Amino acid sequence: MMDDLSLSDVARLARGSRPVVTMWTKHPKDGLRFPEQDAEGRVDADELVDWLEATGRGNNPDARTEVALHRATSPGPRRANSRPCSQHQGSPMRRSCSQAELKRIRPLAQ
Numbered sequence: 001m002m003d004d005l006s007l008s009d010v011a012r013l014a015r016g017s018r019p020v021v022t023m024w025t026k027h028p029k030d031g032l033r034f035p036e037q038d039a040e041g042r043v044d045a046d047e048l049v050d051w052l053e054a055t056g057r058g059n060n061p062d063a064r065t066e067v068a069l070h071r072a073t074s075p076g077p078r079r080a081n082s083r084p085c086s087q088h089q090g091s092p093m094r095r096s097c098s099q100a101e102l103k104r105i106r107p108l109a110q
Helices: 007-014 018-026 045-055 063-073 099-109
Strands: none
Touching: 007 018, 007 045, 007 063, 045 063
16 A cells, blocks of 8 residues: 655656655745655655645646555455556556546545
């Protein structure tokens, strides 16, 4: 399950660059600090999505849906009707679903 993300994962999810993510960790926006990193430099996925939405940073308006999609399609306990996006086979954070696939999957992610 995707509970924590490396800064490279954050960049992919936010559809930005890794150096920009490093900048975010050092410069709060509107008084909102980047989510706290653990000892390995990872951040909680839900806190990150909340932060992205609150600050307007990143280029992915579907970040919350992609995190939920990853959780729904990850190995382990799954709902019987869950099915992965065709582009998300293997590593869902690497590419985004098409809008048609998001519409098909969105009910599963809610």
